[in-house]
Amino acid sequence: MRFTDWLKPGIKVKRWIVFAFFGILLIAFGLNELVTRQLYNWYYKAFYILLNVTGVFVIYVSVTEGMKSIIALINKGYLKFSLDSRKLENLIYEKRLLVKGPKIVVIGGGTGLSTMLRGLKYYTSNITAIVTVADDGGGSGDLREDLGILPPGDIRNCILALADTEPLMDELLQYRFKDGRLKNQSFGNLFLAAMDGISENFEDAVQKMSSVLAVTGKVLPVTLENMILKAKLKNGNLVTGESNIPKEAQAQNSPIDRIFIEPEDAKALKDAVEAIKDADAVVLGPGSLYTSVMPNLMVKDIANALRKSDAIKIYISNIMTQPGETDGYMVSDHIKAIFKHVGHGTVDYVIANDGDIDEELKQKYMNEKSTLVKLDEKVLDKLNVKVVKSNLVKVRKDLIRHDSEKLSAMLIETIMDKKLFYDRKKIIEYFYLSERLKQNNKKN
Secondary structure, eight states: OOGGGGGSTTOSSHHHHHHHHHHHHHHHHHHHHHHHOTTOOHHHHHHHHHHHHHHHHHHHHHHHHHHHHHHHHHHTTSSOOOOOHHHHHHHHHHTTOOSSSOOEEEEEOHHHHHHHHHHHTTTOSOEEEEEOOOOOSHHHHHHHHHHOOOOOHHHHHHHHHHBOOOHHHHHHHHOBOOSSTTTTOBHHHHHHHHHHHTSSSHHHHHHHHHHHTTBSSEEEESBSSOOEEEEEETTSOEEESTTHHHHHHHHTTOOEEEEEEESTTOOBOHHHHHHHHHOSEEEEOSSOIIIIIHHHHTSHHHHHHHHHOOSEEEEEOOSBOOTTTSTTOOHHHHHHHHHHHHOTTSOSEEEEEOOOOOHHHHHHHHHTTOOBOOOOHHHHHHTTOEEEEEOOEEEETTEEEEOHHHHHHHHHHHHHHHTGGGOGGGHHHHHHHHHHHHHHHHHO
16 A cells, blocks of 8 residues: 555544644643643643543544554455464464354254354354254254154264365265165264263253264254244244144134243253354354244243343344245344344344346246345345345255355454454454465465
8 A cells, every 4th residue: 555545534543643632732732731830730730631631531542543444444355464374373272263254153953053164164164053953854853853862863964064075974964864764864863863862961962963063163062851842823823843833824724812831931051142142243043943943032031042142143034934933034034033033232233135146047036936035125224134145046956045154254254344343352263264265265
C-alpha cells in the first residue's frame, strides 16, 4: 500500500492518528500546567488531572480502533501481511491458546450436519457436535428396538466426518449389508453398538469410538435418555415418532404446529451444556428443522444454555423445503418456528442460499412437492436476525445439497467478523483463520 493511498478517504486510520495526537496534546497541556503552576487551588488541579485522564482514554480508544482498522485492511488484502501457518500453529500451541481456531458448537442431526463438519474441521479443532437421538427409522431404528440403545446413525456420521481415517476405513464403516438379517444395516452402526456393549453407557461408547478413530473435537448425544419425538399438527392430532411425523403431516394434509419430546424433562449431557456456555459460536443445522435441529432444543438444559450463552448464534437455513415439515416455508418461517419453541434471541444470524437451480432440476423437485426456500430479508430484519447470503447450491447426482466448503468458509468469516474481531484476546486466532481462508481460496 503506497503512502498516497493512506491519504484517501474511507481508510479509517487517519482519524485515529489525529485523535491520538489530540490525546497527547491533552496530556502534555495538563502535565505542563500542574508542574509549572503549582499555586493553583485544588479546583484547578482537579481539572488538569481530569485532562490527563481524558488524554489517556483518548489514546487508548485511538490505538484500539486504529488496530481494528489496520486488521480490516490486512484481511481485505489492501495491506500485504502474511503469517506462516505452521509457525503460527506452533506459537498458538506454545502459548497454550486455542488450537486451530474458535470454539464452535454445532447442533442438529442428519446428513447435512456431518457434511458441514467435514469442511469445518479444516479451520478449527475446537468443535463440539451435539447430535439428536430422536431417530427411530432405518437401521438406527432397528438397533434401537432390538438392543435398546440410542440410535447410532447420526452420531456415526458425525464421528466419521471429524475422524482422521484412511478412505478405506471410512468406506468400511459406511458399508451397508445387502443381504441376510443384517440387510441395510451399517457396519459403523454395529461397531458403535458393540462399543456400547463394552462401555458403561452410550456416552462412553461414543467417546471410545471417537478415540479409536482419532476424532477432531467432540461428538455428544444430546441426552442419554430414550427420547421420543412427538408432534401436534394444525388439525389438533398428535403424531408419535420422528419418522412418522412428516408422513402423517402429508397424509393428513395438516402442517406441524408444535413438537414435543418424551420425557419432557430429559437431561442433557453436562459436557454439551458446558460446551454451549464456553462457545464462541453456536450453529443450528443444517438439517430437517423439526426432526433434526429442533429435537435438541426441546431438551430444556440445551435451550436454557443457548439463551444464556454469549456466543453468536447462527442458523443455517435449508436450501429446499421438506415435504411434510416445511412446505411453503420461507427463511423467516424457520426462524419464527425456532422462536416459537425456544424463545426470541436464540438466533442472531441466518446463513441462507440466494442462488438458483436449473429448470429441469427445479421441476424434478416440484414433482416431489419441494421448492427453493425463499429469502425474505425484510421480515428477518423485523425479527432482528441478520442475513449472510450466498449461492450455496451444490448438485450431486441430481440431489441439491449445501456446498460444504463454501458454507464452512462463510461460517468462519461470520465468526471472525462478528466475534473474534472484537476480542483482543483472540487476535492470534483471527490471523490464523484469515491465513487458512486465503489458503482455501487459492485451492479453489
